[in-house]
Amino acid sequence: MFEALSGKLSGVFDGLAKRGALSEADVAEAMREVRLAMLDADVALSVVKDFVNKVRERAVGHEVLDSISPGQAVAKIVNDALIDALGGAGAVPLNLNAVPPVPILMVGLQGSGKTTTSGKIALRLATRERKKVLLASLDTQRPAAQLQLQQLAERAGVPSLPIVPGQTPVEIARRAMDTGRREGFDVVILDTAGRLSIDEALMNEVREIRAETSPAETLLVVDAMTGQDAVNTARAFNEAVGVTGVVMTRMDGDARGGAALSMRAVTGAPIKLTGSGEKLDALEEFHPERVAGRILGL
């Protein structure tokens, strides 16, 4: 399983004693390779540095036994640490422990996949958990955004909040929650317009929406292809609205997805779901061990 990385790292350890404790110099050399692999996978530089420092501490002095090579030993330490940093082995389910209708707020940069993911979550909750779900688009910015969610709702067989032109996002949020209460919905998914983390006006707007609705989940939707900017996005959204979970979309691409680690490191929030396609059933639980392998290029 660790062949690619341990192969690389074994090269580093060529010519070293095949047993005994790992020295600081051996480990430093190996960590250079790990750093490069993680940067190539788009893990943010500050996150790479923290990670490498922690792993270095764990690895120095580690006893290498006859049965495995030093390269394999370090690869295992790195891989385990990465799975840990990504949230350990278990998937964290959506938190729906609140008085119904339970609001779920979807936030993120433009084009990250919020609207599609809203449709996917609605379909999943409606079919697997037999929840009565209402989809509401608060996106008054993007052309035909509300229509997009309405069409996705039809595909998912889930009701959507009727479109009333001219309402502000906060007014729509209020109407969505009122409708949810009046009509006995279990869950109301609030899809918002994409916004830049440095757009003060729009970040304030999403703060207001959150204050108005007190969501049980505030999900930050992030593209798996995201580069170093992931840390800025994570920090800004977390400070503004308190991210409770992350959704990584476009995992069906071939990006190595280092943004997952950056998101997790900055927000502390678990990665709850991943998107693996454009269709509404392409939503999966997050598996830290798979993503760890992908980041390390295994």
Next chain:
Amino acid sequence: FTRRKLDDAALEELEDLLIAADLGPNVAARVIESFRSSRFGTEVTDEEIRTALATEIARVLEPVAVPFVPDPNLKPHVALVVGVNGNGKTTTIGKMARFYGEQGLKVMMVAGDTFRAAAVEQLQVWGQRVGAPVIAGPPNADAAGLAFDALKRARAEGADLLLIDTAGRLHNKGALMEELAKIIRVMRKFDETAPHSVLLVLDATTGQNAIEQVRVFKELVNVTGLIVTKLDGSARGGIVVALADTFGLPVHAVGVGEQAEDLRPFSAEAFANGLVGPSIRLSSPEGGEKTEGEGDPA
């Protein structure tokens, strides 16, 4: 103001700044190497470093800063707009229709994304906004057939520029990439020189995966130029430097917002300045805060 020796530590800090701007570890190392050979050991201010580094980067970008100029002899010049999901294709087409329309060209758009929810309606809103006709087919229509009919109509109506929107697709999906190739094949039955441009749209927040995107799209549909969107955010788009270095494809324009007027020609100098940005600041040797130089543009 403070001067500081450009030594190994200072160069490493600069390299980190470039990595954090998404140049990728290899390209960042190379830029710093050529920087080292000319400046190593000299006493510099932050301002001088900023200028020198921006110049170094602009040198890489200069050859690819090529504006998109529709050929006046073609009626119409056909531009097929492609790229992965959500990166700004449809919005960019709307912006281009406005830009070239204001130059007096007769522009027509084709709603070639017959797949995504409300993609046709999204482009139709853009058509109303910028006053350009949108050619659309019935829902789930065959995109290649639509492009063929649209080209015929644009020719008959004497259009100067035909902008064809396509559904977002990940480059690693063979069947979807084959669909794009089919659009081209079918259009060539009408005009064997079409499309005259294949524009690949890239999102500036994308990390190292952009290289693979360009490689595959270029190979399969012969991309002629790039447009980089979302540069109004906190992402610095350093991947463009790596792309210029690797492929040398023209970069025609950048997107700097969600409105119709938010399209700019690509300028190597402006891009390089934005990339090294006001955040380029070497920490002082003592590690404390230091005063900014006079006339600092930050």
